[in-house]
Amino acid sequence: MNLSRRDALWVGLGGLAAAALPGSVMAATNDELIAAFAAGGAEGTGTFTLTAPEIAENGNTVPVSFDAPGAVAVMLLATGNPEPAVATFTFGPAAGRQMAATRIRLAKTQDVVAVAKMADGSILKAQTTVKVTIGGCGG
């Protein structure tokens, strides 16, 4: 085979594109994840509670909880992680309360987002910033 310099460049770029492809397929963007979850539902007017520490004591295991009365499903996103999707919780009609608590790993300081789908298909959003720090010096 006799590759010209131009062809070689093309091959190189093709290789790059292929290498990038798996990542772009697996890690959908936050907007894409929210759009897929919302399934066209309009944004509602209510609020719900998302609780997370302001500064993580340990970024590898950050306690996060939500309480979303009336929700049928709640999606949790760690928007700054390489893979933002954390979990989607679904609540059946027999569920006494629409709340859950879990622990998530945060790669860096970022917004944690919870999106709730209500029984009427409308969507509510809550978000909070969790700082992941290397530690400071107390007074």
Added chain:
Amino acid sequence: MISRREFLQASVAASAIVGLSGFGNWSKLAAQQALTQDQLLQFEDFGNVTLIHITDIHAHLKPIWFREPEWNVGIGPAKGVPPHVVGKDFIKMFNLTPQSPEAYALTFEDFVALGKTYGRMGGMDRVATVVKAIRAARPDALLLDGGDTWHGSMTSYLTKGQDMVNVMNALGTDAMTSHWEWTFGTERVKELVETQLKFPFLGANIFDAEWDEPAFEPYKIFEKNGTRIAVIGQAFPYMPIANPKWMFPEYSFGIREERMQAMVDEVRATGVDLVVCLSHNGFDVDRKMAGRVKGIDVILTGHTHDAIPEPVLVGETILIASGSHGKFVSRVDLDVRDGKMMGFRHKLIPIFSDVITPDADMAALIDAERAPYKADLETVVGTTDSLLYRRGNFQGTWDDLICQAVISERDTDIAMSPGVRWGASLMPGDNITREDIHSVCSMTYGQVYRTEMTGETIHTILEDVADNIFNADPYYQQGGDMVRIGGMAFACDVSKPIGQRITNMVHLKSGETLDAAKTYMVGGWGSVNEGTEGPMIWDVIESHLKKIGTVKLEPNTSVTVTGL
């Protein structure tokens, strides 16, 4: 100086002080020859409840010099409002007389000259006199300690907090909350709380780390004079981040605003008349919390070491800031009726050690606590021609000296000294004793590390610490001040977001800009990492002082601050 006539007018005003919000009501004191204990304690009893607040003593049993900050930058809505007001602006805002005792106690202006006139401040034997005098007038007064009590001196280090527990028990403390207490480790904290402490150790926000469930007594309800008073404790929220979490791995902290609201609701449901939060959040965090948690009447603030001569109002909540190191005691009288706080009268009492007579019992106890270590405490290691102080957002002469000691003794390019707010000052001409050195560096993790860091890592550390102080949202501030740097210059734009504040990092010895990829030898102390190795910082300082004899510091111009 103040004339006799002005003094008389001032003392008339003094009887009408306090209560009310707004500036300019603080007691006007005269020059020291006219200063009396009665004047310092003068207070027209008010209402039916009295709170006495002291906080952040940092184990300073004896009177000290303490220079208030020259830098206390407020960001966003905190800009230019207490406690982010210093020096002449502070004097103007609170309508103080320049060069007066209160200007000396509350600001850094003319500190060395005024110190000669007004003397050292604090001393727990003087504090005991003040507490006893208040209790003589108000036997039902509650004495509440905001924490950072067991740590910060040579004797507290050597006795693992025992000396301070004995003193606070003898003082008749009714409740406390915590921060540096935890740096003695879980086992020691539990031992002291369970077997030694004669009052509750409150912390509504101290949770079990594994199950995230409440782990300590959140509040205590006191019945005083027919009034039911709930005191809710709030420990330092960022314990496992700002201090070594491996020393207390069983516990998790955090602001936990929803928990505070739940506790307020819980005590209100039992029909208490007054809700007091005994907090170690730091002033800006408390100010934000006061606007978001409903139903707290009084927040006794701590952690950020601010002394504010008048209460700060947020809605119907009053915030009291009582300084640090035993330099001040706050008295707050409240009129509580029908489950409501109807009014208050407040005085931030400065503890002028030459004016207030030491309480004999407490003085004897303090001497007994110190006796086993007396020779060590009083050993003179060197002298200083320069004023040595720490408080302020950037640098400070004590840390200039400490960084020089680290660079010299540990042979490093760059030194880092943590931006804590504790540690007494020393006046030019003072001897430097072992006790004085411990005052600015005593801790259970004082090993001086020596390690290679890239320019990028050093930048990341500076950015991270700066964001703990200058983040516009107080809930993301940990308190403390900027890490002190030796051997390196930098610029800090406090108005920028994280990652963009720190620029122009220059290695001073070579005059070269720091290379992100190059490694530098860095020495420092107070690492939160487990297993840090090295000699203790006080030994490093002592060794350095023995070589130089007398401290003579040049003005430090290595930090450029913009964005104010």
